[in-house]
Amino acid sequence: MIRGVTQTGRVRWRLLLLILVLAFIAAAGWFWRDFTRFAVTPLRISATGESVDIERGTSFKDIVHQLRGQGLTTSAPFYWRLLAERMHVAGRLHAGEYALTPGITPEQLLTQMAQGKVMHRDVTIVDGWTFRDVLQALAKADKLKHETTGLDDAAIMQKIGAPGEKPEGRFLPETYAYVKGDSDLDVLRRAHDAMDKTLAALWAQRDPKLPLNSPYDVLILASIVEKETGRADERPRIAGVFIRRLQMNMLLQTDPTVIYGMGSSYTGNIHKSDLTTDTPYNTYTRPGLPPTPIAMPGKPAIEAALHPASGDALYFVARGDGTHAFASTLDEQNRNVACYQLKRCR
Known part of the structure; x- marks a missing residue:
């Protein structure tokens, strides 16, 4: 009798153990499926x-x-x-x-x-921007630390390791990636290094007959070309005009330099009185290149300044459709001005 109870108890324990094992297996299977579902x-x-x-x-x-x-x-x-x-x-x-x-x-x-x-974010320096434009873009860049706030140009250049340099024209137009924690000085430092490397590489391949004495002269001329046209096919032609004028000791007479020299007084229109008002950047009153670049030239503008198109054109005027009419004589230039600027074509 006792022996029968013992055997019955064992069966029950085995059955209970089996149930527990099966329950554990089922729970483990459910857990693993739920965990796998969570992961993906x-x-x-x-x-x-x-x-x-x-x-x-x-x-x-x-x-x-x-x-x-x-x-x-x-x-x-x-x-x-x-x-x-x-x-x-x-x-x-x-x-x-x-x-x-x-x-x-x-x-x-x-x-x-x-x-x-x-996560990476991007900030773009656009061809033809001034240094003020660059700082404004950096100030608006999301999650970028603003360490240039309150610093003047000299202090900024000191901070990026370029003491004594004027900032205009010194930063290569390009898109720069940054991460949270980077600062505007970090971006400027990279853009400055990129311009130095690009300019050095292109300067080494220059035409030795150019009337440009240094890479900085190239930056200045390239910035003028950049502001004069956005057309790739015209950059070398416009650079050629300015190179020939420099070789002939002619005034460059380019409006973008006058506008740059006017600073905040420029309101969108340039008048005859502006062309005769002397500033360090007025190429109607002062010979040669202006003292600094007037914008950030892109690589194509630098290449155009170093490899200008040949020819005899000494003048050009905007047609009003984004292109320019070129002339080799003053009479021809005056006719082009009358036609395209004064709308008195003959």
Whole structure:
């Protein structure tokens, strides 16, 4: 009788154990499916351009808390820890700002953080901009530290390692990527270095007969060419006009330099009195090149200044459609001015 009870008890225990094992297997299977689903399910991103900014020294626990606080995930912190451990990245997440692109999953986000693929933004220096234009663009750049605020031009050039240089024309027009934590001085330093390298490479290939004594002279002439035309096919022709004028000791007589010399007094129109009012930049009253560039010349304008088109043209005038009419004599130039500026074509 006792023996029968014992056997019955054993059967019951075995049955209970089997039930527990099956329940554990089922629970483990459910957990693993749920965890796997979590790892590859896109985060809750409410708007394009959203990002997560992880400060230096933030613990893994606080990173997950931040993600939950931004409403990106409702999953248990344990899932995030388990995923990071499985990926072997729990202790290798980098601080920085990370882009939250639509469809990004927890697994992909942790991979980016482990690889330090922080979010990059762009700021563009446009061909023909002045230094003031560049500073204004940098001031508007999102997440860029503004360390130039309150500094004059000399102090800015000192800060970027170019003491004594005038800033105009010294920064290569290009698009520059930056990350959160970079400053406007960092961008200026890179743009200055890019211009130095570009100018040095192009100067080494110059026509030795040019009446340009230094790379800085090239920057000055290129900036004038840049402001005179945006047409690629006309840059070498316009550069050729100015080169021949320099060789013949003629006044350059270019309006963009006059406008630059007028500074804030320029309101959009240039008058005859402006052409006769002397400033260091008035090429109607002063011979040779102006003292500094008048804008940031792009690489094509620099190449045009170093490799001007041959010919005999000494004058040009805007046609009003973005192109210019070129002339080799003053009489021909006067006819072009009458036609295209005064609308008295004959």
